[in-house]
Amino acid sequence: MLGRAQVGSDEESDMWKLVWNLGGPPKLSHFVWQACKGSMAVRGELFRRHIALDDLCSCCGLEVETINHVLFECEVAKHIWDGSNFASLINGCPSVSFPRRLRWIASKVSIDEVRCILTMAWGIWFCRNKFVHDQTKVDAPSTIAGFLKLVDDYRAYSGKVFAPITTTQYACLSSSSWVPPPSGIVKVNIDAHIMEGEYVGLGVVIRDMAGVVLVAATRRIKVGWNACTSEAAAARYGMQVARRCGYNSIWLESDALNVVKAIDRPTIGYSPLFLIYDDINMLSKSFNVFVISHVKRAGNTVAHLVARCDTKDSSELVCMETIPQSILSLAVLDLQ
Incomplete structure (x- = not known):
């Protein structure tokens, strides 16, 4: 020692x-x-x-x-x-x-x-x-x-x-593969899955700097949202899950470039979509560090899978201590 x-x-x-x-x-x-x-x-x-x-x-x-x-x-x-x-x-x-x-x-x-x-x-x-x-x-x-x-x-x-991060900030970055976060920050990947006429599935995967899956969460909502609203809702849900789990410094990542840009540069609007963006803006202020980036679909496969998970008889499924093997196996591929 x-x-x-x-x-x-x-x-x-x-x-x-x-x-x-x-x-x-x-x-x-x-x-x-x-x-x-x-x-x-x-x-x-x-x-x-x-x-x-x-x-x-x-x-x-x-x-x-x-x-x-x-x-x-x-x-x-x-x-x-x-x-x-x-x-x-x-x-x-x-x-x-x-x-x-x-x-x-x-x-x-x-x-x-x-x-x-x-x-x-x-x-x-x-x-x-x-x-x-x-x-x-x-x-x-x-x-x-x-x-x-x-x-x-x-x-x-x-x-x-990566640039030195000392306060809450936005960073509209883009990558083709999953990249681990710096020390002290968790990576929150999010995605949405639309089952036409039935529900929208929101997927969240939280991982640490070693790529270890800390949290996998899925929520199903019976609504008729379009793709943009669904992806924005997934971003909000990812931040809510991170907040509930006690994480104070997060790097949010989505494969929906339009949503990332909208969060990065908030604008005023009156549709339900902008209410979600308002929620995201308020949530971002509750973190010591908040970074957002865009990743191509190939670097967001784990969240893509989680968004499709079956929540069974519940509207939400959150896995922390026991992560399904299918999710862990897919997460390992990001590190190779």
């Missing part, structure tokens, strides 16, 4: 600044955070907690499986590092805890190189887990190359999309 026994308070503060400001996807920072906290399920730790029968490495079976061993010292990991541009750096690392090793690496190379090294470590951890949990041997070099490309693609996109 990272604590005062290992680093001073200033050094610890610098460590967390490094971890959460890597400039990569949130899942990368979360992986590094887990490694620094010593909360990864390596056999050495599992054996200490009387969960595993022994503490030997799950891959080589020769040494105690610590975080450092899995990511840097195991023969599987060494094969990756020896073929990289960081071979001499990794081989020269002092044999200390992961946090101290990370600080040592950060003192030797640039932040871009640190991010690259940690991305490779993330890929090695993924390969290890595929072998341990799925009994699958993956092509490690190709897999790690994919992780590096993922981080590069994320940085290229986030550089165009």
Whole structure:
């Protein structure tokens, strides 16, 4: 565990600044955070907690499986590092805890190189887990190359999309795929499904920066709304669900560009549609952070599915602790 026994308070503060400001996807920072906290399920730790029968490495079976061993010292990991541009750096690392090793690496190379090294470590951890949990041997070099490309693609996109967010604001952005929200903000994807002559289904999916589905909600309303009114109602419903669940900072996303533009630049009108927009405007003021963006249908498939869910004998179905597998499976595809 990272604590005062290992680093001073200033050094610890610098460590967390490094971890959460890597400039990569949130899942990368979360992986590094887990490694620094010593909360990864390596056999050495599992054996200490009387969960595993022994503490030997799950891959080589020769040494105690610590975080450092899995990511840097195991023969599987060494094969990756020896073929990289960081071979001499990794081989020269002092044999200390992961946090101290990370600080040592950060003192030797640039932040871009640190991010690259940690991305490779993330890929090695993924390969290890595929072998341990799925009994699958993956092509490690190709897999790690994919992780590096993922981080590069994320940085290229986030550089165009994300800006510092300090107050309530609107941002009429557009994307062709689902993008995770920044730390501290949840993503609220919404969609509407019209069953002519019967009902309108409103779908809401709330996910965190790791892409984990936190809430899936469906409401059916027996009305004859057109597509624009239905999509606006879905936006309002998404904000209401987020408010009910206690989220204070949200990123609302819809595949209805006209609705996104109307919310982004409110106008005055007297039809029922504008009453919904008025509600949305009032709701937006209740959040510390409110961002809205447009996404193409391909990046909104989970909300598209949820809007079609059967609410059975009720007008609303809200899933929080137990999310249907069909929704979880579709959500995973957004992260690949």
